[in-house]
Amino acid sequence: SDGPADMPAEIWEKIKDHPCYSEEAHHYFARMHVAVAPACNIQCNYCNRKYDCANESRPGVVSERLTPEQAARKVIAVANEVPQLSVLGIAGPGDSLYDWKKTFETFELVETQLPDIKFCISTNGLALPDHVEEIARHNIDHVTITINMVDPEIGAKIYPWIFFDKRRIHGVEAARILHERQMQGLEMLTERGILVKVNSVMIPGINDEHLKVVNAEVKKRGAFLHNIMPLISAPEHGTHFGLTGQRGPTAAELKALQDDLADGANLMRHCRQCRADAVGLLGEDRGQEFTLDKIGEAV
Ligand code: SF4
Ligand code: SF4
Numbered sequence: 001s002d003g004p005a006d007m008p009a010e011i012w013e014k015i016k017d018h019p020c021y022s023e024e025a026h027h028y029f030a031r032m033h034v035a036v037a038p039a040c041n042i043q044c045n046y047c048n049r050k051y052d053c054a055n056e057s058r059p060g061v062v063s064e065r066l067t068p069e070q071a072a073r074k075v076i077a078v079a080n081e082v083p084q085l086s087v088l089g090i091a092g093p094g095d096s097l098y099d100w101k102k103t104f105e106t107f108e109l110v111e112t113q114l115p116d117i118k119f120c121i122s123t124n125g126l127a128l129p130d131h132v133e134e135i136a137r138h139n140i141d142h143v144t145i146t147i148n149m150v151d152p153e154i155g156a157k158i159y160p161w162i163f164f165d166k167r168r169i170h171g172v173e174a175a176r177i178l179h180e181r182q183m184q185g186l187e188m189l190t191e192r193g194i195l196v197k198v199n200s201v202m203i204p205g206i207n208d209e210h211l212k213v214v215n216a217e218v219k220k221r222g223a224f225l226h227n228i229m230p231l232i233s234a235p236e237h238g239t240h241f242g243l244t245g246q247r248g249p250t251a252a253e254l255k256a257l258q259d260d261l262a263d264g265a266n267l268m269r270h271c272r273q274c275r276a277d278a279v280g281l282l283g284e285d286r287g288q289e290f291t292l293d294k295i296g297e298a299v
Contacts, residue, residue, distance in 0.1 A: 007224070011195065011224050014141055014142075014195060015141075015142070015195065015224075017029055017086055018031075018086070018087060018118070018120075018141075018142070029084050029085075029086040029087070030082050030084040030085045030086065030087075031085070031086070031087040031088070031089060032075065032078055032082075032085060032087075032088055032089070033088075033089045033090065033091050034066055034071040034074060034075065034088065034089075034090060034106065035064060035065055035066060035091075035092060035093050036065075036066050036067070036068055036071045036090060036099070036102045036103065036106050037090060037092055037093070037094050037095060037096045037098070037099035037102055037103055038065055038092075038093055038094045038099065039094045039095070039098055039099050040092075040094035040095045040098055040124070041095055041098040041124070041126050041127060041162060041163045041164065042095070042124050042126055042159055042161070042162045042163070042174075042178060043159060043160050043161050043162075044124075044148075044158060044159060044201075045157070045158055045159070045160060045246070046158075046201060046203070046231055046246070064291055064292065065093070066292070067102075068102050068105040068106040068109055069109065070292055071106045071109075071110075072106060072109035072110050072113075073292075074290055074292065075088055075110050075114065075117075076110075076113055076114070077290060078290050079114055079117070081289075081290075085117065086117065086118060087117070087118050087119070087120060088107075088110060088117055088118070088119050088120075089119070089120045089121065089122070090103050090106065090107075090119075090120075090121050090122075091121070091122040091144075092122070095123055095124050095126070095127065096121040096122060096123050097121065097123040097126075097127040097128055097130075097131050098126070098127050100127065100131050100134070103121060104134060104138070107119050107138050107139075107140075111138070111139060117139070118139055118140075118141050118142075119138055119139055119140045119141075120140060120141065120142040120143065120144065121135070121140060121143055121144070122143070122144035122145070122146065122199070123143065123144070123145055123146075123185075124145070124146050124178070124182075125145045125146070125147065125178070125181055125182035125185045125186070126162060126164060126177075126178055126181050126182075127181075128143075128145065128181060128182070128184075128185030128186075128188075128189075129181055129184045129185045129188055132185065132188040132189060132192065135189070135194065136192050136194065140194065141194065141195055142194070142195045142196070142197060143189055143194060143195070143196050143197075144196075144197045144198070144199055144227075145182055145185065145186060145196060145197075145198055145199070145223075146198075146199045146200070146201065147182050147186075147198050147199070147200060147214060147218060148200050148201055148203070148207055148211075148214070149175065149179065149207055149210060149214065150179055150183075150210075150213055150214050150217045151179075151210060151213070152172045152173075152175035152176040152179055153172060153175075154175075154206065154207055154210050155172070155174075155175025155176070155178060155179060156171050156172045156174070156175045157206050158175070158203065158206060158207065159174055159175055159178060160174075161174055162174040162175075162177060162178055164177055183217075183221060186198075186218065186221045186222065186223060187221050187222070190221060190222030190223070195224050196222065196223045196224065197223065197224065197225040197226075197227060198214075198218045198223045198225070198226045198227065199227045199229055200214055200226065200227070200228050200229065201229050201230075201231050202228050202229065202230055202231060202248075202249045202253075202254060202257060203231045203246060203248075203249075204231075204246075204247060204248070204249050204253065205246075206246070208249065208253070208257060211228060211257060211261070212257075212260065212261065214226075215261050226261065228254065228257055228258055228261070230248045230249045230254050231246065231247075231248040231249065232248055
């Protein structure tokens with residue numbers, strides 16, 4: 001089929017079989033995530049480290065943490081049961097590139113047995129420029145970067161600190177470094193022909209208006225999709241925006257922003273913010289069928 005009218009043919013060619021990018025493919029191809037990367041190098045105000053990273057997954061759920069060997073075993077078990085499996089993603093539960101050894105070790109173990117499978121990763125971008133060469137060496141067509149701001153003053157309200165260059169950095173300085181690394185990583189990937197999707201978490205009163213500027217900046221640097229996700233604020237998730245907490249956008253606010261940006265980037269509206277250990281066709285999650293105790297030593 002033809003892709004969206006505003007999408008170049010060569011990009012559509014790369015994503016048309018990817019369940020997350022193509023409305024059509026998500027009925028026929030399956031994806032799975034494995035949660036091998038628990039550590040993170042930044043603090044988002046909307047994160048609670050007990051749960052999955054909001055980079056890619058619905059926050060507030062706990063994924064099964066796996067070693068690279070366990071993850072590879074699980075992927076092979078799933079591939080035997082779910083023939084549509086086409087994509088393996090690593091989206092946390094922390095940052096896939098801060099824990100890059102575990103991420104790349106998992107890909108290496110899997111690709112020896114499933115050479116056709118495609119990989120994707122999602123990251124906050126801070127460590128991204130250091131790993132672009134290694135990303136290019138694997139079968140990684142797509143990288144997702146979560147970019148919530150391009151203005152460090154706004155960033156300081158979202159990120160209390162980052163851990164960079166072996167030290168903890170706070171405030172506007174931290175947000176400035178994160179912003180520069182995100183833009184550098186995005187440019188390095190697109191220069192090498194690796195597709196980049198940008199996720200943004202819409203936080204009312206903090207970055208909601210600003211996301212239009214983010215949209216223009218990431219599009220200028222070659223991001224092929226910009227996916228606006230709502231902040232999901234639940235008390236048990238423990239958002240840290242001041243004492244009163246921070247609400248998420250209403251469905252109408254989210255749609256209004258997505259409509260506003262429709263000309264600025266191709267938006268992905270069917271992202272389900274899947275769990276970091278989701279398995280199956282999009283919209284279904286068979287993760288509980290493939291927990292380690294169930295696949296046992298059989299593989
Ligand atoms: Fe949490 Fe993800 Fe932010 Fe890290 S990047 S603090 S895991 S939401
Ligand atoms: Fe696809 Fe789910 Fe990842 Fe969204 S969260 S990009 S729907 S796998």
